[in-house]
Amino acid sequence: MTADLTPAEAARLALQCLDLTSLNDGDTDADVDALCRRAQSPFGPVAAVCVWPRFVGRARGLLPAGIRVAAVANFPAGELDLPPALAEVRTIAEAGGDEVDVVLPYRALKQGQVAACADFLAAVRQASRPLTLKVIIESGELATPALIAQATRLALAAGADFVKTSTGKTRVSATPEAAAVMLTEIVAGGFDKVGFKASGGLRTVADATVYLLLAAQHLGTSALNPQRLRFGASGLLTAVEAQLSGRASTGAASGY
Template sequence: MSTTQDLTPQESARLALQCLDLTSLNDADTEADIEALCRRAQSAHGPVAAVCVWPRFVALARRLLPAEIQVAAVANFPDGALDLPRALADVAAIAQAGGNEVDVVLPYKALMAGQGSEVAEFLAEVRHASRPLTLKVIIESGELATPELIAEATRLALMAGADFVKTSTGKSRVSATPAAAAVMLQEIAASGLSAAGFKASGGIRSVADAHGYLLQTRAKLGEGALNARRLRFGASGLLNDIEAVLAGQASAAPSRASSAY
């Protein structure tokens, strides 16, 4: 790997592949869609880190994938209601079906309404119920909109024991942005939690997009964070561009970087 400030496109592509949560969360997803997703997850250039699906497809994905590829599923998704029974039911379904990871939506509307203590209790209960699975907390940074709320949501997730703090569901108008990532990564670094990770999700379609988050993560968390234990990308279309770059072709997708939260 390059030791300079930048990474080559091939280095960025390979790192993005190793950290990719290949995702399909369409309302109309079928078993055939998930079978195709699992085939794509085992690319000619190597496996992705995980696939991310609805809870009802966890058992199918786990059966189709090798053990090295994790199976993640969403909980309390996508609206992030302050509905603990629903979230716990999702977590139980994921665990019972053989899932490895839970991506739960933080009740961001409740946080925006000043219900921080209720959100903290919600996250603590989800963390307790989800052990020993990997827990990623989606803060929906594009809806929180301000650096202060993004920072508060990140702190609440970390204090509850989240393994990763994730930007977005991919269902909101604004998804992952470098500006939101900067706030989240700063809070992760300041927490002193050496195992806590960051997941950029939503609107990431190119190696150029991933490249920026790789540099941000390295700057805040160090070179040792550029792996699937500390960094993930949640995307459905990014793999196409990764494969194009690793095959020696020009990137097929433009960067969608934005300075907005």
């Protein structure tokens, strides 16, 4: 299953690997309720829902055990400020969350504060165990392959379970070029259990297919599952459902 991946096959895989996301500033209980209903698609469940830390308990109470609850920390600013990030991790864990998506202090990394960024990630990893940890490197802001590779290596060295492209809150989000660099680092480091998450700007099944093929190329087709691959998005589910129901869709809704 590589270059001949059909749209229907891609849609099914995208659904299984989807972190259905709502991270709007004005999100309410009603928004989270609706998100959790959407997560239980007629075509099967998504992998997880991703919300603000304050909504973790509500989401966990609404979802079946098979759908994981993820929440963000140090999001979206990615500051080099450890105490608030650790407080968010504690909130997520105590409310019954399963996964933490933390933003690497990417501005500090661009300024050369490599050791401080490594210490930040190590502390978040220690505080978040045994939850799944996804490190958002904000690849669009790092911009260069060298910085994207360095950020990926820092995340891997800290014990990240997934390395994630973007918050979806910056001008440039996920790109195939950045994904290729990140996947190359996962393989080069021998991290055969670490996953990759594409997030930001994924709206169509065609968008998802690009990353499915990249993941298959670098990690192997056996990695096309939610243990190794995730998509962070809001609008992608609409396009997936349209594809699986036989209706055309542009997937025009916004995505993270």
